[in-house]
Amino acid sequence: MKILDGKMLSSKIEVQIQKEVEFLNQNFIYPTLAVILVGDDPASASYVKMKSKACERVGMNTLTFAMPSNTEEEILLEKIHELNIDNKIDGILVQLPLPKHIDSSKILEAICPSKDVDGFHSLNVGRATLGFECFIPATPLGVMHLLSEYAIELRGKDCVVVGASNIVGKPLATLLLNAGATVSVCHIDTKDVSIYTKMADIVFVAVGKPNLITQEMIKEGAIVVDIGINRLSDGRLVGDVDFENVAPKCSYITPVPGGVGPMTIATLLQNTLQSAKTKLKR
Incomplete structure (x- = not known):
């Protein structure tokens, strides 16, 4: 019996990501992940903290937007739109689950597919099904x-x-x-x-x-x-x-x-890096 060691592999991936982030920085590109946390669920807050720390380890910027649990759906949609049009933001992640009064599907569909580093937008889901290049969860x-x-x-x-x-x-x-x-x-x-x-x-x-x-x-x-x-x-x-x-x-x-x-965190960083690297082609 052999152990599939995700902790070891994630560390290897982070080292490679850090090198690529440094290269992007030399080209004045600073990979940035925006995380939206709605409510005060302890598990969700813990996951967001882990993701922020991982970004720090590889030199990525992370912005956390904490909103109260009674936040109206429209307010959340406005924040997502704001991040969609912000050229400094490469990835947008809405921490799930959301409070029951908010339609999760509607929120995930509002994220620009090119910044949907969670891979939950229907466009990315469809492309993954067909085997096309896209963000994968x-x-x-x-x-x-x-x-x-x-x-x-x-x-x-x-x-x-x-x-x-x-x-x-x-x-x-x-x-x-x-x-x-x-x-x-x-x-x-x-x-x-x-x-x-x-x-x-x-x-x-x-x-x-x-x-x-x-x-x-x-x-x-x-x-x-x-x-x-x-x-x-x-x-x-x-x-x-x-x-x-x-x-x-x-x-x-x-x-x-x-x-x-650990692999979930590492691949989230990979997706954010992938988004940031598209700026090299512009």
């Missing part, structure tokens, strides 16, 4: 980078994605399909998830439920990518996989923390 892209780093071939493999969210499950399934894998997607209405996981060469799980995937659900030698993150009552962070019992059966497995999480 950070977590699925991070997973693909991790598999590539360990030379894990996807073509012809039987893969199952457990969890069908627009943020992780669906875009990840698209990337796997485009890479030549045979993909099954399980969700809340799937009758028996184990029917699919027992047959899979690679299992990806992103649900948010501790110990959802047990050793009986995985075949010997399978690869398991745990994208879930859950905080237990004792403060520990765990994924969706019963790591202790599942790991011995795996050829490769991601830890939580230290697996996919």
Whole structure:
């Protein structure tokens, strides 16, 4: 059993990004990520802080716009429009989830596709489906980078994605399909998830439920990518996989923390850098 070390790979990626940022700075281009945080959800605030620190590590600018939870939808849309037309801003990220009175889909569609570094705009989603160049959501892209780093071939493999969210499950399934894998997607209405996981060469799980995937659900030698993150009552962070019992059966497995999480941040930085680099062509 080998560990898919996202922490190690993300550090390598950040070193490369830092070099490219320095090059852009020499050309008077200063990559800048704008993050909008609505409300006072502790987890969201923590994620925003992590993203800001990552930007600092690689020399990127980050601007955080914190808004109260009762912010009107129109006010948020005005802020997004303001950032859309600001040439100094390369990436715009609205931290999810948003308060219930705000239509998340409407907000994500308001972000200019060329600054949509989260890859959630329908234009980017469509281009990703067709395999065209575009911004791809950070977590699925991070997973693909991790598999590539360990030379894990996807073509012809039987893969199952457990969890069908627009943020992780669906875009990840698209990337796997485009890479030549045979993909099954399980969700809340799937009758028996184990029917699919027992047959899979690679299992990806992103649900948010501790110990959802047990050793009986995985075949010997399978690869398991745990994208879930859950905080237990004792403060520990765990994924969706019963790591202790599942790991011995795996050829490769991601830890939580230290697996996919760091890769999500690294690929968000990559997307922001990609946006900033378009200024070199102007």
